Amino acid sequence: MFEDSGYKGSVKRILEGAKVQIGDIIRIVKDGHVYEGNLIPRAEFGDEKCVVIKLKSGYNIGVRVDGKTKIFKIKEGEKPAFIPPPPPETKPELKRVAIISTGGTIASRVDYRTGGVRPALTASDLYSVVPELSEIASVEAEILFSILSENMTPERWSVIAETVARKIKSGVSGVVVPHGTDTMAYTAAALSFALQNLPVPVILVGSQRSSDRPSSDAALNLIGAVRAAVDAPFAEVAVAMHETTSDQSIVIHRGTKVRKCHTSARYAFRSINASPLAKVENGEVIMLTDEYRRRGESELVLKKNFEDRVALIKFYPGFNPQIIDFLVDEGYRGIVLEGTGLGHVGAYCFKAVKRAIDNGLMVAMTSQCLWGRVNMNVYDTGRDLIKMGVLPLEDMLPETALVKMMWVLGQTSDPEEAKALLLRNLAYEFSPRTLP
Amino acid sequence: MFEDSGYKGSVKRILEGAKVQIGDIIRIVKDGHVYEGNLIPRAEFGDEKCVVIKLKSGYNIGVRVDGKTKIFKIKEGEKPAFIPPPPPETKPELKRVAIISTGGTIASRVDYRTGGVRPALTASDLYSVVPELSEIASVEAEILFSILSENMTPERWSVIAETVARKIKSGVSGVVVPHGTDTMAYTAAALSFALQNLPVPVILVGSQRSSDRPSSDAALNLIGAVRAAVDAPFAEVAVAMHETTSDQSIVIHRGTKVRKCHTSARYAFRSINASPLAKVENGEVIMLTDEYRRRGESELVLKKNFEDRVALIKFYPGFNPQIIDFLVDEGYRGIVLEGTGLGHVGAYCFKAVKRAIDNGLMVAMTSQCLWGRVNMNVYDTGRDLIKMGVLPLEDMLPETALVKMMWVLGQTSDPEEAKALLLRNLAYEFSPRTLP
Numbered sequence: 001m002f003e004d005s006g007y008k009g010s011v012k013r014i015l016e017g018a019k020v021q022i023g024d025i026i027r028i029v030k031d032g033h034v035y036e037g038n039l040i041p042r043a044e045f046g047d048e049k050c051v052v053i054k055l056k057s058g059y060n061i062g063v064r065v066d067g068k069t070k071i072f073k074i075k076e077g078e079k080p081a082f083i084p085p086p087p088p089e090t091k092p093e094l095k096r097v098a099i100i101s102t103g104g105t106i107a108s109r110v111d112y113r114t115g116g117v118r119p120a121l122t123a124s125d126l127y128s129v130v131p132e133l134s135e136i137a138s139v140e141a142e143i144l145f146s147i148l149s150e151n152m153t154p155e156r157w158s159v160i161a162e163t164v165a166r167k168i169k170s171g172v173s174g175v176v177v178p179h180g181t182d183t184m185a186y187t188a189a190a191l192s193f194a195l196q197n198l199p200v201p202v203i204l205v206g207s208q209r210s211s212d213r214p215s216s217d218a219a220l221n222l223i224g225a226v227r228a229a230v231d232a233p234f235a236e237v238a239v240a241m242h243e244t245t246s247d248q249s250i251v252i253h254r255g256t257k258v259r260k261c262h263t264s265a266r267y268a269f270r271s272i273n274a275s276p277l278a279k280v281e282n283g284e285v286i287m288l289t290d291e292y293r294r295r296g297e298s299e300l301v302l303k304k305n306f307e308d309r310v311a312l313i314k315f316y317p318g319f320n321p322q323i324i325d326f327l328v329d330e331g332y333r334g335i336v337l338e339g340t341g342l343g344h345v346g347a348y349c350f351k352a353v354k355r356a357i358d359n360g361l362m363v364a365m366t367s368q369c370l371w372g373r374v375n376m377n378v379y380d381t382g383r384d385l386i387k388m389g390v391l392p393l394e395d396m397l398p399e400t401a402l403v404k405m406m407w408v409l410g411q412t413s414d415p416e417e418a419k420a421l422l423l424r425n426l427a428y429e430f431s432p433r434t435l436p
Numbered sequence: 437m438f439e440d441s442g443y444k445g446s447v448k449r450i451l452e453g454a455k456v457q458i459g460d461i462i463r464i465v466k467d468g469h470v471y472e473g474n475l476i477p478r479a480e481f482g483d484e485k486c487v488v489i490k491l492k493s494g495y496n497i498g499v500r501v502d503g504k505t506k507i508f509k510i511k512e513g514e515k516p517a518f519i520p521p522p523p524p525e526t527k528p529e530l531k532r533v534a535i536i537s538t539g540g541t542i543a544s545r546v547d548y549r550t551g552g553v554r555p556a557l558t559a560s561d562l563y564s565v566v567p568e569l570s571e572i573a574s575v576e577a578e579i580l581f582s583i584l585s586e587n588m589t590p591e592r593w594s595v596i597a598e599t600v601a602r603k604i605k606s607g608v609s610g611v612v613v614p615h616g617t618d619t620m621a622y623t624a625a626a627l628s629f630a631l632q633n634l635p636v637p638v639i640l641v642g643s644q645r646s647s648d649r650p651s652s653d654a655a656l657n658l659i660g661a662v663r664a665a666v667d668a669p670f671a672e673v674a675v676a677m678h679e680t681t682s683d684q685s686i687v688i689h690r691g692t693k694v695r696k697c698h699t700s701a702r703y704a705f706r707s708i709n710a711s712p713l714a715k716v717e718n719g720e721v722i723m724l725t726d727e728y729r730r731r732g733e734s735e736l737v738l739k740k741n742f743e744d745r746v747a748l749i750k751f752y753p754g755f756n757p758q759i760i761d762f763l764v765d766e767g768y769r770g771i772v773l774e775g776t777g778l779g780h781v782g783a784y785c786f787k788a789v790k791r792a793i794d795n796g797l798m799v800a801m802t803s804q805c806l807w808g809r810v811n812m813n814v815y816d817t818g819r820d821l822i823k824m825g826v827l828p829l830e831d832m833l834p835e836t837a838l839v840k841m842m843w844v845l846g847q848t849s850d851p852e853e854a855k856a857l858l859l860r861n862l863a864y865e866f867s868p869r870t871l872p
Binding site: 148149150152153154157181182183186187260262263264265268306308310311314315316317318319320322323326327330338339340341342343344345346347348367368369370371372373374375379381399402406 | 618763783
C-alpha cells in the first residue's frame with residue numbers, strides 16, 4: 001500500500017511504524033496540537049515532510065511531521081473514507097447542459113480506501129462533488145472515455161465530435177467536455193474544425209490538481225465551464241481554466257489559439273497570438289473580444305474525419321532530413337514544419353522538402369517561436385521554400401496547424417481544394433495581421 | 437532590381453513609373469512637403485504604402501505615397517549611398533574584447549547601391565557603425581562565418597567553441613558572438629557545455645531588425661553585449677537582447693535557459709524556468725540573480741565534440757512511433773522526447789521507446805509545455821517509462837536537452853558515464869526545485 005501512497009523517507013517510516021494504512025482514521029499529535037482524520041495519499045507536489053489527512057469537515061490538511069510527532073491509529077478504514085452527500089434536487093426549469101467526459105484529472109476521484117482512481121462524472125456524482133452546478137444548469141452527464149489524455153487519438157476526436165453533435169441536436173444550451181490537460185488543446189483545435197456552424201458553446205475543461213487536493217482547480221473550472229456553456233454569447237469551441245494562481249476567475253481560450261504552457265501550474269493554459277475569448281468572474285461571463293461567432297439558431301455541420309498520416313516535424317540544428325524522406329516513403333499525406341524564427345529550415349533540408357511536395361504531400365510552415373507570425377518573404381531561403389510550394393501558416397500554432405492539416409486531408413483528396421481549405425480562416429485560427 | 441527591393445503593388449508601379457532605382461537620390465513631393473534622399477529597400481515589416489529614403493542626415497524616413505504623390509529622380513546612385521564615417525581612434529588602455537561574428541541580421545549591412553547584404557563586422561566597420569564601442573573596449577573583431585542561423589550545425593558549434601577558446605587563451609576580458617537569432621539559443625546551449633571552467637563571459641548577441649532600419653535593435657544589443665563582456669562579474673555563456681519594446685535595457689539570459697519566443701519582436705528572447713542573469717541599463721551591468729559562476733582566473737577546458745545522431749522528437753496525438761524505430765535502425769545514439777504535460781507519450785509508443793533503449797540509445801524526457809518541470813512519478817505511465825530507462829530532465833528546455841545529449845554522447849561512449857553527465861547540473865541547465 002505504501003508504495004502507492006506517495007509517502008517516502010522518514011515520513012513513510014513513521015507511518016509504517018504506526019501501522020497505519022491509507023483510509024485509516026489516525027490521530028496526529030504535534031506541539032500539543034491534535035489532528036484527526038482519514039489518512040490520504042500524499043499530493044504529488046506537496047511537502048515531502050507532510051502527512052495529509054481528510055478532516056471530518058471534508059477538508060484536507062497537511063501536518064508536517066518531525067521526530068517528536070506522534071501518530072496513532074484510531075480506526076481501520078473499512079469503507080470509503082469520504083461518502084459523498086446525496087445529490088441536490090435537479091431543477092428542470094434551468095437550461096440543459098451536456099457534460100461529455102473523456103477522462104483526465106478533472107474526471108477522476110481518488111477512493112481513499114483503496115487509493116485507486118475512478119471516474120466521477122455521472123450526473124449524480126457531479127452534483128455531490130460540485131453541488132453548485134445544480135443552481136446553474138440542468139446537467140446531463142455521460143462518460144465517453146476514461147483515458148489519460150496522452151492516449152487521445154485522431155479517431156477519438158471523431159467520436160467526441162459525433163457525441164457533441166448528437167447532444168447539440170438534442171437541444172442543449174451548451175456542451176462541456178472534461179478532458180485531460182496534456183492534449184486538451186489538440187482536441188479543442190480538432191473540435192473547432194469538426195463542428196462547423198456551431199449554434200452553442202462547446203467548452204473543454206480540465207484540471208491540474210485532482211479534486212481531492214486542497215489546491216484543486218477542478219470544481220471552479222467545471223463551474224466556470226458550465227456557466228459559459230449556459231450563458232456565454234459565443235458559439236465556439238473553447239477551453240476553460242484558471243486565469244492565475246488565484247481562484248478569482250476562469251479564463252476561456254479559443255480552441256484554435258490555446259496551448260498548455262506549464263506542466264503543473266493551475267494557470268497552465270494561455271492564448272497565443274490572440275486575446276482569450278472571455279472570462280467567468282463572480283458567476284458572470286465577460287467577453288474579452290468583440291470578434292467571435294455568435295450563439296444562434298444555425299444548423300450544426302459535423303465534419304468528423306481526420307487523416308492521421310500527417311506529421312509535425314520540429315526543425316533544429318543537426319535535424320536529419322531523412323526523417324522527411326521516411327514519411328514520404330511511408331505514404332504520408334502531409335507535413336507541418338515547426339521551423340525556426342520567421343519560418344526557416346536549414347538549406348540542406350530543401351531537397352527532402354521538395355521531394356515531399358513532388359510526391360504530392362502537403363507541406364506547411366509554422367514557427368517554434370510560438371509567438372509572432374511566419375513571414376517567409378524576408379529572406380531568399382524563405383522565398384525558395386514558398387516557390388517549392390511550402391504553405392506559410394501566418395500566426396497559427398504548430399499544434400493547431402497539425403490538427404487542421406489532419407482535418408483538411410480528412411475532408412478532401414483534391415490538392416487545390418485542400419490548399420484553399422488550409423489557408424482559409426475557419427475558426428479564428430489565423431489572427432488578423434497587426435503592425436509590429 | 438525591384439524584385440529585391442521589397443516594394444510591391446501600387447508603390448512599386450509609381451517607382452517604376454519614375455524610373456528610379458534603389459540607391460538613386462530621389463525627391464518626393466506630397467501635400468506640399470518635399471523629401472529628398474537615397475531610395476532604400478522597403479523594411480520587411482514596414483507599411484506597404486511607404487517609400488523609404490535615407491536623408492542626408494543619415495536617418496531613414498518612410499513617406500506614405502498615394503495617387504497624388506510625385507516622385508522624381510534627382511541623381512543616379514553611382515556609389516554607396518551611405519559612406520561610413522572614418523572609425524574613431526581605438527583606445528589601447530581599454531580592456532580587450534573579442535567579437536567573433538557568425539552571421540545573421542546583426543552582422544549584416546545593406547549596401548544601398550546594390551541592395552545586397554554584406555557582412556559588416558571588421559573592427560573598423562563596427563566602430564564606424566557603432567562608434568560607442570570604442571569608448572567601452574578595445575575590440576578585436578573577426579568574421580568566422582557569414583551564415584543564416586538556420587544553417588548552423590553541430591560541427592559549426594565546435595568551430596565556434598574552438599575560436600572562442602583561442603581568444604580567451606589570448607587574454608581577452610570577454611567574448612561577444614554575433615549570431616542569427618533563429619538558432620542562437622541552441623548555439624548558446626552548445627557553448628555552455630563545450631566551454632567548461634570559463635574565466636570570462638561569452639555573450640551571444642543578435643538583432644531582430646537590421647542595422648539599416650530605424651527600429652533596429654542591432655547597435656544597442658551590441659553595445660550591451662560588449663559592456664557585459666567587459667564588466668559583468670559572471671563567467672558564463674549568455675545571450676544579450678532587448679528586454680522590452682523600449683530601448684531602455686538589454687537583458688542577459690543564461691545560455692541554457694533561453695528561448696526565442698517571438699518571430700519578429702525585439703524582445704523575442706525569454707528566460708524559461710529561470711531568472712535572466714543580468715541586465716544592462718545606462719551602461720551598467722545589473723545582476724538579477726546571485727547564483728552564477730564568477731569571473732576569475734580559471735583555466736578554460738574546451739570539450740568541443742557533438743554527436744549529431746541525436747534527435748528531438750515532439751509527441752502529439754497521432755504521432756507515429758515508427759519514427760523512433762527508424763532512428764534506431766539508422767544507428768542513432770540518443771533521443772530527446774518532447775512529451776506532453778509532466779512528461780508523457782501515448783502508451784502505444786512504449787514498445788518503440790523500449791526497443792530504442794534495448795538497442796542502447798539514450799532516451800530522455802522533456803515537456804512541450806516549456807514552463808514547469810517534468811514529473812514522471814505522478815502517473816503510472818510515467819513510472820513505466822522511468823522503469824524502461826527514460827531519463828526525466830526536470831525543467832530543462834527541450835532544445836537545451838537536445839544540445840546537451842549531443843554533447844554528452846560526443847564526450848563518452850560509456851552509457852553509465854553518459855547518464856551521469858546528462859543528469860549532472862553543468863551550466864545551470866537544471867533550476868533548483870521550487871515549491872508550487
